[in-house]
Structures are given as structure tokens and as C-alpha cells.
Amino acid sequence: MTKQFDDTSSQFDHPCPIRDVLDRIGDQWSLLILKTLENRTIRFTALHKEIGDISRQMLSRTLKKLEKDGYIVRTIYAETPPRVEYALSDLGQSFLKPMNALITWANDNHKAINLARRKS
Template sequence: MVTTTSTERALPELDPYQEGCPSRRVLDRIGDRWTVLIVGTLSTGPHRFSEIRRSVQGISQKMLTQTLRGLERDGLVTRTVYAEVPPRVEYELTEGGRSLCAPLKALEDWSIAHFGELATSWDTYDSIAR
């Protein structure tokens, strides 16, 4: 079976449960912890690199750079360079990136709401002698 997009380009039927399905790349991107946190940060509007790094504590400069480049390649983030001295660079979510905010916010909210249950489960599991 073939699916078509608005540009009428034929795409294979996508099923992320099948090994080798290209849609897994999408899940890898949006399921990455750094992506979740960066999209959450950018959901409030454009940010400079240093602002994102301060907001997403624990991310290395290298990982932030790689993740932003990946998000830009995926069309979820735009990078704008302003001709100023010193140069100013801002990152902003595209329409596609903004469409991720609600589902990722739901995951964030779920993780906060259920943290206590999970922490209890972790302690119980870890206390069992193996």
C-alpha cells in the first residue's frame, strides 16, 4: 500500500513496529530526552544557544549543538543569524516543531504526576535480592 502527501509524492506505508521502517527515525528524534527538553524550552519563543543551554541543565555544548542541528534538519527548528557585532543566532520552533509542544508537554506532565509511583516501584524492584 502507498500513502501520498500533499505534494503527491508516493511514500511507503509506515509502520514503526516493523524493523527498518523509516518512521522509527522520527520516533528516535522526538523520543530523545534532549529533544523533549529543547522543544519545551523553545515552546516559549526564540532563544539563543546560551539561553537554551542554561535552561536545559546538564546538556553538553556538543549534545546541544548536535540536537539543534538534527531538529533543524528535520524542519522542526529554524536557526536565524543576525548580522550584528557580535553575531546573534536564535533558534525557534517551526510550525511542525510547535505541533510537537502539546504531546511533549503531556509526557512532561505525566512524568511529574507519576514520579512518586515510579520512584516507589524503583525502590521496591531494587530492594529485591537477585
């Protein structure tokens, strides 16, 4: 028996959309980067300074993944030296509402979660 694929499937499709999306945005840095890019365009160095405790290599790697997945747009300006800026794409902008709801929930429940951890 052969496996059939529709015209829209590709080698990148994941059978579980929830795991596929959460694997990317649920890592240690992606949400923080997306939140930092909210409502603005920023250069790599400024982004690195604002986040603070992320290495330059990890920031670069995470930005590449977020760009590949379509959450951010990287714009290179032909200047000397070259200027590179990052901003949320339309997809990234559409993620702000659920992301901010998650951030609010985490802030509202962080104390209760920590208390529960101490009890176990």
C-alpha cells in the same frame, strides 16, 4: 524482483513512523530543548544557561538534529558578531500539545514509577 518506491519515498523514510519519531525526540535532550523553546525565541548561550547541565557540543549537535527534522528554525542575523536565534517551527509548535501531555503524565506518575522500580 525489484523493489518499487512511490514518488514521495526517499532514502530518509523509515518503515516505522513511531520508532523514527521517538528515536529523535526520545533522546536525553530533545524534549528539554523543545520545552525550553516553547513560546519564545532564544539565543544559543541563553539556551545553554537555562538547560544547565548539557555540554555546548551536545546542545549544538541536538539543535542541528532538531533543525534537520524540522522541529526548530535557526535564524542567523548578519551582524558583527553574528547573532543566531532558535525558535520552534510550525511542526515544533504542533508537537507542544502531545509533548506537554507526556510531561504532565510523567510528572503525575513519577513517584509510582520510582516505587515500582524499588520493588523489583
